[in-house]
Amino acid sequence: MNIQNxxxxxxxxxENSTVEVIFKSDAVIGLDQIKHTFxxxxxxxGDKPHKKLIITGRRTEITKDARLFGMEEAxxxxxxxxxxxxxxxxxxxxxxxxxxxxxxDSKYPTRFFTDVDKAKEWLANY
Numbered sequence: 001m002n003i004q005n006x007x008x009x010x011x012x013x014x015e016n017s018t019v020e021v022i023f024k025s026d027a028v029i030g031l032d033q034i035k036h037t038f039x040x041x042x043x044x045x046g047d048k049p050h051k052k053l054i055i056t057g058r059r060t061e062i063t064k065d066a067r068l069f070g071m072e073e074a075x076x077x078x079x080x081x082x083x084x085x086x087x088x089x090x091x092x093x094x095x096x097x098x099x100x101x102x103x104x105d106s107k108y109p110t111r112f113f114t115d116v117d118k119a120k121e122w123l124a125n126y
Contacts, residue, residue, distance in 0.1 A: 003040045007033045009057070011040060017082075018051040018123055019044055025057035034066040038073045045080065051123045052084040055116060059089075083126035084110045085119035 003011040007029050010022040019041065023029070029037075062070070109126070113119040 001044065003044060005033070005036055005040065007057075007060075008037055008040075011037075011044060013044065013050075014053070016051065016124060017049065018053055018120075020053045020055070022055045023057040023060050025059060027057055027060045029060065029062040029066050031063065031065040031069055034062070034069050034073075038070075038077075042077075047080055049080055049082055051082045051126055053087070053116075053119055053123060054084065055087040056089060078107045081108045083108050083123055085113055085123050086110065087113050087116050087119050089114070 001012060007024055007027045008021060009024050010020070012020055014020045021037075021041070027033075111119075111122055113122070
């Protein structure tokens with residue numbers, strides 16, 4: 001099943017229990033969009049252990065309210081996530097996400113990449 005919405009080009013299960021989420025370029029992720037996306041993620045993964053491959057869109061941004069909601073959701077679903085690889089396209093994206101990740105007491109490893117294949121290789125270890 002491939003899921004799409006206003007900010008997501010593609011959300012689907014790929015090999016090794018990994019959910020791949022590809023965000024659209026030039027999107028501004030607001031509170032309503034992030035809530036809808038997390039709901040779709042839950043429909044796709046349920047309460048089953050999984051890995052996440054997040055591919056940010058070029059020049060995609062997230063509002064403060066959406067970041068705060070995302071932080072709370074990441075804590076809530078943390079017990080189901082084995083590992084998360086985030087592919088970024090700019091230093092700005094990495095800084096914003098890294099700042100956000102510091103406030104999440106995550107129970108799973110997270111790593112940043114600029115190459116999708118390297119991100120998949122890293123996830124294969126979990």
